[in-house]
Amino acid sequence: MTRVFLLLLLTVSLLVAAHPAAGQDTTPVARMTARVQTLTAPELAGRGSGTPATAATAELLVEWMEQSGLQPAFAGGWLQEFDLTGTGWLGQELAGHTSLNVAGTLAGHGDLANRWVIIGAHHDHLGLLAAQDPTAVPAPGAFYAGANDNASGVVVVSEIMERLSHLESEAHRRSLLVVFFGAEEVGLQGSSYFVNHAPLALDQVDLMINYDTVGQVSDNTLYVSGVGTAANLREMARTAGDGGLTLSLAEGGWSGSDHMVFNTREVPVLFVFGGPYRQYNTPADTWETLNYSGLEAVADYGFRLAVQAVTRPENSTWIMVAQPELRDDDGPQNRSSWLGTLPDFTEEMAGYKLAGVFDGSPAAEAGLLKGDVLITLAGHEVTDLPTFTRALRANNPGDLVEITLLRDGSPLNFTVVLGDRKDRK
Secondary structure (H helix, E strand, O other), X not given: OOHHHHHHHHHXXXXXXXXXXXXXXXXXXXXXHHHHHHHOOHXXXXXXXXXXXXXXXXXXXXXXXXXXXXXXXXXXXXXXXXXXXXEOOOOOEOOOOEEEEEEEEEOOEHHHOOOEEEEEEEOOEOEEOOOOOOOOOOOOOOEXXXXXXXXXXXXHHHHHHHHHOOOOOOOOEOEEEEEEEOOOOOOOHHHHHHHHOOOOOHHHEEEEEEEEOOOOOHHHEEEEEOOOOOOOHHHHHHHOOOOOOEEEEEOOOOOOOOHHHHHHOOOOEEEEEOOOOOOOOOOOOOHHHOOHHHHHHHHHHHHHHHHHHHHOOOOOOOOOOOOOOOOOOOOOOOOOEEOOEEEOOOOOOOOEEEEEEOOOOHHHHHOOOOOXXXXXXXXXXXXXXXXXXHHHHOOOOOOEEEEEEEEOOEXXXXXXXXXXXXXXX
Protein backbone atom coordinates (compact mmCIF):
# COMPACT_ATOMS: atom_id res chain seq x y z
CA MET A 1 0.00 0.00 0.00
CA THR A 2 1.66 3.26 -1.08
CA ARG A 3 2.01 6.30 1.11
CA VAL A 4 0.03 8.36 -1.42
CA PHE A 5 -2.88 5.96 -1.06
CA LEU A 6 -2.58 6.09 2.73
CA LEU A 7 -2.75 9.86 2.65
CA LEU A 8 -5.81 9.72 0.42
CA LEU A 9 -7.44 7.22 2.77
CA LEU A 10 -6.73 9.38 5.81
CA THR A 11 -7.94 12.52 4.07
CA VAL A 12 -11.23 10.82 3.24
CA SER A 13 -11.50 9.73 6.89
CA LEU A 14 -10.82 13.31 8.00
CA LEU A 15 -13.43 14.79 5.69
CA VAL A 16 -16.04 12.31 6.89
CA ALA A 17 -15.26 13.23 10.50
CA ALA A 18 -15.24 16.95 9.78
CA HIS A 19 -18.36 16.95 7.60
CA PRO A 20 -20.63 14.24 9.01
CA ALA A 21 -23.79 13.15 7.25
CA ALA A 22 -27.17 14.44 8.39
CA GLY A 23 -28.22 12.88 11.67
CA GLN A 24 -24.70 12.02 12.81
CA ASP A 25 -23.31 13.24 16.13
CA THR A 26 -21.57 16.61 15.67
CA THR A 27 -20.81 17.35 19.32
CA PRO A 28 -17.28 18.34 20.40
CA VAL A 29 -16.84 14.91 22.01
CA ALA A 30 -17.72 13.16 18.75
CA ARG A 31 -15.48 15.47 16.74
CA MET A 32 -12.48 15.03 19.04
CA THR A 33 -13.00 11.27 19.25
CA ALA A 34 -12.98 10.98 15.46
CA ARG A 35 -9.84 13.09 15.18
CA VAL A 36 -7.97 11.09 17.82
CA GLN A 37 -8.93 7.91 15.98
CA THR A 38 -7.57 9.38 12.76
CA LEU A 39 -4.26 10.43 14.32
CA THR A 40 -3.77 7.05 15.99
CA ALA A 41 -4.73 4.94 12.97
CA PRO A 42 -2.22 2.25 11.90
CA GLU A 43 -1.75 4.10 8.63
CA LEU A 44 0.13 6.83 10.52
CA ALA A 45 2.27 4.21 12.30
CA GLY A 46 2.73 6.18 15.50
CA ARG A 47 3.74 9.45 13.80
CA GLY A 48 7.46 8.81 14.24
CA SER A 49 9.85 11.67 13.49
CA GLY A 50 11.54 11.46 10.11
CA THR A 51 9.12 8.84 8.75
CA PRO A 52 6.67 9.11 5.84
CA ALA A 53 3.91 9.56 8.42
CA THR A 54 5.27 13.05 9.18
CA ALA A 55 4.05 14.45 5.86
CA ALA A 56 0.72 12.63 6.06
CA THR A 57 0.09 13.96 9.58
CA ALA A 58 1.01 17.48 8.50
CA GLU A 59 -1.46 17.37 5.61
CA LEU A 60 -4.23 16.36 7.98
CA LEU A 61 -3.43 19.28 10.26
CA VAL A 62 -3.45 21.67 7.32
CA GLU A 63 -6.95 20.40 6.46
CA TRP A 64 -8.14 21.16 9.99
CA MET A 65 -6.65 24.64 9.91
CA GLU A 66 -8.23 25.44 6.56
CA GLN A 67 -11.62 24.23 7.79
CA SER A 68 -11.31 26.57 10.82
CA GLY A 69 -10.59 29.57 8.61
CA LEU A 70 -6.94 30.05 9.54
CA GLN A 71 -4.39 31.47 7.10
CA PRO A 72 -0.92 30.05 6.39
CA ALA A 73 1.68 31.35 8.83
CA PHE A 74 4.79 31.07 6.68
CA ALA A 75 5.76 32.89 3.50
CA GLY A 76 5.76 29.56 1.69
CA GLY A 77 2.50 28.25 3.15
CA TRP A 78 1.43 26.17 6.13
CA LEU A 79 4.54 24.00 6.54
CA GLN A 80 8.00 24.66 7.96
CA GLU A 81 10.42 21.86 7.14
CA PHE A 82 13.56 21.33 9.22
CA ASP A 83 16.43 18.85 9.35
CA LEU A 84 16.60 16.31 12.15
CA THR A 85 19.62 15.36 14.22
CA GLY A 86 20.38 12.68 16.78
CA THR A 87 18.72 9.29 17.03
CA GLY A 88 15.16 8.00 17.16
CA TRP A 89 13.44 5.64 19.58
CA LEU A 90 14.79 2.57 17.73
CA GLY A 91 18.31 3.98 17.71
CA GLN A 92 18.11 4.93 14.03
CA GLU A 93 20.09 7.91 12.81
CA LEU A 94 17.81 10.87 12.15
CA ALA A 95 20.41 12.81 10.16
CA GLY A 96 19.29 13.04 6.53
CA HIS A 97 15.61 13.02 7.52
CA THR A 98 13.28 15.95 8.07
CA SER A 99 10.17 16.82 10.04
CA LEU A 100 7.54 19.55 9.78
CA ASN A 101 6.00 22.28 11.87
CA VAL A 102 2.46 23.21 10.82
CA ALA A 103 1.21 26.73 11.58
CA GLY A 104 -1.71 29.03 10.81
CA THR A 105 -2.94 32.42 11.94
CA LEU A 106 -6.12 34.29 12.86
CA ALA A 107 -5.80 38.05 12.47
CA GLY A 108 -6.44 40.33 15.44
CA HIS A 109 -8.20 43.70 15.59
CA GLY A 110 -7.55 47.26 16.68
CA ASP A 111 -4.74 48.33 18.98
CA LEU A 112 -3.81 44.72 19.86
CA ALA A 113 -3.60 43.36 16.30
CA ASN A 114 0.22 43.48 16.29
CA ARG A 115 0.47 41.56 19.57
CA TRP A 116 0.32 37.77 19.45
CA VAL A 117 -0.71 34.68 21.40
CA ILE A 118 0.73 31.33 20.36
CA ILE A 119 -1.16 28.11 21.11
CA GLY A 120 0.59 24.85 20.33
CA ALA A 121 0.88 21.09 20.69
CA HIS A 122 3.31 18.55 19.29
CA HIS A 123 1.98 16.16 16.64
CA ASP A 124 4.75 13.51 16.65
CA HIS A 125 5.11 10.38 18.75
CA LEU A 126 7.48 7.39 18.98
CA GLY A 127 6.49 5.51 15.81
CA LEU A 128 7.07 1.78 15.39
CA LEU A 129 8.02 -0.78 18.03
CA ALA A 130 10.53 -2.40 15.69
CA ALA A 131 12.09 -1.61 12.34
CA GLN A 132 9.98 -2.54 9.32
CA ASP A 133 9.17 -1.35 5.81
CA PRO A 134 8.15 2.31 6.34
CA THR A 135 5.56 2.10 3.55
CA ALA A 136 3.74 -0.86 5.15
CA VAL A 137 0.81 -0.49 7.54
CA PRO A 138 1.77 -1.91 10.95
CA ALA A 139 -0.40 -4.38 12.79
CA PRO A 140 -2.31 -3.23 15.88
CA GLY A 141 0.06 -3.19 18.84
CA ALA A 142 3.13 -2.93 16.59
CA PHE A 143 3.36 0.85 16.93
CA TYR A 144 3.09 3.54 19.59
CA ALA A 145 -0.31 5.08 18.86
CA GLY A 146 0.27 8.11 21.11
CA ALA A 147 -3.39 8.87 21.80
CA ASN A 148 -2.77 10.82 24.99
CA ASP A 149 0.78 11.80 24.01
CA ASN A 150 -0.08 13.84 22.10
CA ALA A 151 -3.10 13.31 19.86
CA SER A 152 -5.08 14.61 22.83
CA GLY A 153 -3.23 17.93 22.84
CA VAL A 154 -3.55 18.26 19.07
CA VAL A 155 -7.33 17.82 19.07
CA VAL A 156 -7.79 20.19 22.02
CA VAL A 157 -5.82 22.89 20.20
CA SER A 158 -7.85 22.15 17.06
CA GLU A 159 -11.07 22.57 19.04
CA ILE A 160 -9.84 25.85 20.54
CA MET A 161 -8.87 27.30 17.15
CA GLU A 162 -12.24 26.27 15.70
CA ARG A 163 -14.10 28.09 18.47
CA LEU A 164 -11.87 31.15 18.30
CA SER A 165 -12.52 31.42 14.58
CA HIS A 166 -16.22 31.98 15.44
CA LEU A 167 -15.57 34.35 18.33
CA GLU A 168 -17.47 37.59 17.96
CA SER A 169 -15.16 40.38 16.83
CA GLU A 170 -13.65 42.46 19.59
CA ALA A 171 -12.68 46.10 19.05
CA HIS A 172 -9.19 45.16 20.28
CA ARG A 173 -7.94 41.60 20.00
CA ARG A 174 -4.54 39.96 19.67
CA SER A 175 -3.63 37.92 16.64
CA LEU A 176 -3.42 34.14 17.12
CA LEU A 177 -0.71 31.79 15.88
CA VAL A 178 -1.49 28.07 16.13
CA VAL A 179 1.50 25.73 15.80
CA PHE A 180 1.64 21.95 15.68
CA PHE A 181 5.28 21.10 16.35
CA GLY A 182 7.18 18.16 14.92
CA ALA A 183 9.96 16.15 16.57
CA GLU A 184 9.15 17.00 20.19
CA GLU A 185 9.85 13.42 21.26
CA VAL A 186 13.44 13.56 19.93
CA GLY A 187 14.58 16.65 21.79
CA LEU A 188 12.12 19.51 21.17
CA GLN A 189 13.63 19.89 17.71
CA GLY A 190 10.55 21.37 16.02
CA SER A 191 9.94 24.11 18.58
CA SER A 192 13.68 24.84 18.78
CA TYR A 193 13.78 25.37 15.03
CA PHE A 194 10.59 27.42 15.13
CA VAL A 195 11.82 30.00 17.66
CA ASN A 196 14.93 30.54 15.54
CA HIS A 197 12.93 30.87 12.31
CA ALA A 198 9.64 32.30 13.56
CA PRO A 199 7.34 34.14 11.12
CA LEU A 200 7.07 37.02 13.64
CA ALA A 201 9.30 38.75 16.15
CA LEU A 202 9.17 36.92 19.48
CA ASP A 203 9.03 40.22 21.37
CA GLN A 204 5.54 40.66 19.88
CA VAL A 205 4.34 37.49 21.67
CA ASP A 206 2.56 38.03 24.99
CA LEU A 207 1.95 34.36 25.75
CA MET A 208 2.65 30.84 24.49
CA ILE A 209 0.22 28.12 25.71
CA ASN A 210 1.27 24.48 25.21
CA TYR A 211 -1.07 21.47 25.46
CA ASP A 212 0.55 18.09 26.03
CA THR A 213 -0.97 14.84 27.30
CA VAL A 214 -4.42 16.10 28.35
CA GLY A 215 -6.65 13.11 27.54
CA GLN A 216 -6.60 11.33 30.91
CA VAL A 217 -7.18 14.01 33.54
CA SER A 218 -6.46 12.17 36.79
CA ASP A 219 -8.70 12.91 39.79
CA ASN A 220 -10.27 15.72 37.76
CA THR A 221 -7.05 17.73 38.22
CA LEU A 222 -5.56 19.80 35.42
CA TYR A 223 -1.97 20.96 35.88
CA VAL A 224 -1.11 24.45 34.61
CA SER A 225 2.51 25.50 35.09
CA GLY A 226 4.33 28.65 34.09
CA VAL A 227 1.96 30.99 35.94
CA GLY A 228 4.96 32.82 37.38
CA THR A 229 6.44 33.73 33.99
CA ALA A 230 4.32 36.91 33.77
CA ALA A 231 2.62 38.97 36.45
CA ASN A 232 -0.95 38.36 35.32
CA LEU A 233 -0.88 34.66 34.42
CA ARG A 234 -1.85 33.09 37.74
CA GLU A 235 -5.05 35.09 37.93
CA MET A 236 -5.82 34.48 34.27
CA ALA A 237 -5.30 30.71 34.59
CA ARG A 238 -7.43 30.61 37.75
CA THR A 239 -10.34 32.66 36.43
CA ALA A 240 -10.54 30.55 33.24
CA GLY A 241 -11.76 27.70 35.45
CA ASP A 242 -15.45 27.23 36.16
CA GLY A 243 -15.42 24.56 38.86
CA GLY A 244 -15.51 21.65 36.42
CA LEU A 245 -11.81 20.97 36.86
CA THR A 246 -9.52 21.28 39.85
CA LEU A 247 -6.53 23.40 38.85
CA SER A 248 -3.04 22.75 40.16
CA LEU A 249 -0.99 25.88 39.40
CA ALA A 250 2.82 26.01 39.42
CA GLU A 251 5.18 28.95 38.96
CA GLY A 252 7.89 27.59 36.68
CA GLY A 253 7.73 26.84 32.97
CA TRP A 254 10.56 24.33 32.78
CA SER A 255 8.72 21.00 32.32
CA GLY A 256 10.15 19.26 29.26
CA SER A 257 7.78 20.08 26.42
CA ASP A 258 7.74 22.67 23.64
CA HIS A 259 6.82 25.65 25.85
CA MET A 260 10.22 25.36 27.56
CA VAL A 261 11.97 26.57 24.38
CA PHE A 262 9.85 29.74 24.42
CA ASN A 263 10.56 30.27 28.12
CA THR A 264 14.29 30.26 27.38
CA ARG A 265 13.63 32.99 24.79
CA GLU A 266 11.86 35.17 27.40
CA VAL A 267 8.31 34.55 26.19
CA PRO A 268 5.71 34.02 28.98
CA VAL A 269 4.38 30.47 28.88
CA LEU A 270 1.63 28.26 30.23
CA PHE A 271 1.91 24.48 30.11
CA VAL A 272 -1.40 22.58 30.32
CA PHE A 273 -0.91 18.94 31.33
CA GLY A 274 -3.40 16.25 32.32
CA GLY A 275 -1.17 14.30 34.69
CA PRO A 276 0.77 11.03 34.50
CA TYR A 277 -0.86 7.84 33.29
CA ARG A 278 0.14 4.20 33.13
CA GLN A 279 0.07 3.83 29.33
CA TYR A 280 2.69 6.58 28.90
CA ASN A 281 5.28 5.65 26.24
CA THR A 282 3.74 2.22 25.69
CA PRO A 283 1.74 0.74 22.77
CA ALA A 284 -1.30 0.71 25.08
CA ASP A 285 -1.73 4.50 24.69
CA THR A 286 -4.64 4.01 22.28
CA TRP A 287 -7.73 6.06 21.48
CA GLU A 288 -9.99 3.84 23.61
CA THR A 289 -8.11 4.80 26.81
CA LEU A 290 -8.95 8.52 26.68
CA ASN A 291 -11.69 10.21 28.69
CA TYR A 292 -13.48 12.22 26.01
CA SER A 293 -15.83 14.08 28.33
CA GLY A 294 -12.73 15.12 30.26
CA LEU A 295 -11.08 16.11 26.98
CA GLU A 296 -14.06 18.34 26.24
CA ALA A 297 -13.66 19.94 29.69
CA VAL A 298 -10.02 20.68 28.88
CA ALA A 299 -11.05 22.23 25.54
CA ASP A 300 -13.68 24.34 27.31
CA TYR A 301 -11.06 25.53 29.78
CA GLY A 302 -8.57 26.17 26.97
CA PHE A 303 -11.09 28.25 25.03
CA ARG A 304 -11.85 30.45 28.05
CA LEU A 305 -8.12 30.81 28.68
CA ALA A 306 -7.49 31.75 25.04
CA VAL A 307 -10.29 34.34 25.03
CA GLN A 308 -8.71 36.04 28.04
CA ALA A 309 -5.26 35.86 26.43
CA VAL A 310 -6.30 37.51 23.16
CA THR A 311 -8.57 40.19 24.66
CA ARG A 312 -6.95 41.38 27.92
CA PRO A 313 -5.73 44.96 27.47
CA GLU A 314 -2.31 44.74 29.16
CA ASN A 315 0.80 43.29 27.52
CA SER A 316 2.94 40.75 29.35
CA THR A 317 6.51 41.15 30.55
CA TRP A 318 8.43 37.89 30.97
CA ILE A 319 9.59 37.05 34.48
CA MET A 320 12.37 34.56 35.08
CA VAL A 321 11.36 31.74 37.41
CA ALA A 322 14.61 30.05 38.37
CA GLN A 323 14.94 26.30 38.23
CA PRO A 324 15.50 24.68 41.63
CA GLU A 325 19.19 24.50 42.50
CA LEU A 326 20.97 21.49 43.94
CA ARG A 327 22.81 21.79 47.22
CA ASP A 328 25.87 19.75 48.16
CA ASP A 329 25.89 21.07 51.72
CA ASP A 330 23.48 20.56 54.59
CA GLY A 331 21.38 23.60 53.68
CA PRO A 332 17.58 23.59 53.33
CA GLN A 333 16.22 20.72 51.29
CA ASN A 334 12.69 19.42 50.80
CA ARG A 335 12.67 15.97 52.35
CA SER A 336 8.94 15.50 51.74
CA SER A 337 9.19 15.03 47.94
CA TRP A 338 8.40 11.47 46.94
CA LEU A 339 8.82 9.59 43.67
CA GLY A 340 8.26 6.01 44.85
CA THR A 341 11.21 4.03 43.48
CA LEU A 342 13.60 1.48 44.90
CA PRO A 343 17.26 1.71 43.82
CA ASP A 344 19.09 -1.29 42.37
CA PHE A 345 22.49 -1.66 44.04
CA THR A 346 23.41 -4.92 42.32
CA GLU A 347 24.82 -3.29 39.18
CA GLU A 348 27.43 -0.59 38.91
CA MET A 349 26.41 1.83 36.16
CA ALA A 350 26.01 5.51 35.46
CA GLY A 351 22.50 6.53 36.44
CA TYR A 352 19.91 5.41 38.96
CA LYS A 353 18.57 1.96 38.08
CA LEU A 354 15.17 0.99 39.46
CA ALA A 355 14.91 -2.28 41.32
CA GLY A 356 11.21 -1.63 41.83
CA VAL A 357 8.36 0.87 41.64
CA PHE A 358 5.89 1.12 44.51
CA ASP A 359 2.22 0.61 43.68
CA GLY A 360 0.23 3.83 43.75
CA SER A 361 3.38 5.99 43.73
CA PRO A 362 4.00 8.94 41.40
CA ALA A 363 6.53 6.78 39.54
CA ALA A 364 3.95 4.03 39.01
CA GLU A 365 1.30 6.50 37.89
CA ALA A 366 3.73 7.95 35.34
CA GLY A 367 4.57 4.54 33.90
CA LEU A 368 8.12 4.05 35.23
CA LEU A 369 9.15 0.38 35.34
CA LYS A 370 11.57 -1.91 37.13
CA GLY A 371 14.81 -1.92 35.15
CA ASP A 372 14.55 1.69 33.95
CA VAL A 373 17.70 3.76 34.45
CA LEU A 374 17.12 7.41 35.39
CA ILE A 375 19.74 9.76 33.91
CA THR A 376 18.18 13.20 34.52
CA LEU A 377 15.58 14.57 36.94
CA ALA A 378 14.23 18.12 36.67
CA GLY A 379 17.09 19.12 34.39
CA HIS A 380 19.79 17.76 36.69
CA GLU A 381 22.09 14.90 35.77
CA VAL A 382 21.58 11.71 37.76
CA THR A 383 24.63 9.49 37.99
CA ASP A 384 23.97 7.63 41.24
CA LEU A 385 21.75 7.55 44.33
CA PRO A 386 23.19 10.73 45.94
CA THR A 387 22.68 12.84 42.79
CA PHE A 388 19.16 11.44 42.44
CA THR A 389 18.38 12.33 46.05
CA ARG A 390 19.68 15.90 45.70
CA ALA A 391 17.70 16.43 42.48
CA LEU A 392 14.53 15.06 44.10
CA ARG A 393 14.89 17.21 47.24
CA ALA A 394 15.40 20.37 45.17
CA ASN A 395 11.73 20.08 44.17
CA ASN A 396 8.48 20.20 46.13
CA PRO A 397 5.53 17.83 46.40
CA GLY A 398 3.12 18.63 43.59
CA ASP A 399 5.84 19.89 41.23
CA LEU A 400 5.88 18.73 37.62
CA VAL A 401 9.35 17.33 36.91
CA GLU A 402 10.78 15.93 33.72
CA ILE A 403 12.61 12.61 33.97
CA THR A 404 14.80 11.16 31.24
CA LEU A 405 15.51 7.47 31.54
CA LEU A 406 16.94 4.61 29.54
CA ARG A 407 14.63 1.70 28.80
CA ASP A 408 16.26 -1.19 26.97
CA GLY A 409 19.04 1.24 26.12
CA SER A 410 16.79 3.84 24.46
CA PRO A 411 16.04 7.27 26.02
CA LEU A 412 12.48 8.20 27.01
CA ASN A 413 11.09 11.33 28.67
CA PHE A 414 8.42 11.27 31.37
CA THR A 415 6.61 14.11 33.12
CA VAL A 416 5.94 13.18 36.74
CA VAL A 417 3.96 14.93 39.46
CA LEU A 418 5.95 14.48 42.68
CA GLY A 419 4.09 13.20 45.70
CA ASP A 420 4.37 13.88 49.42
CA ARG A 421 5.90 11.23 51.66
CA LYS A 422 3.12 11.71 54.21
CA ASP A 423 0.62 10.45 51.62
CA ARG A 424 2.35 7.09 51.15
CA LYS A 425 0.12 4.10 51.81
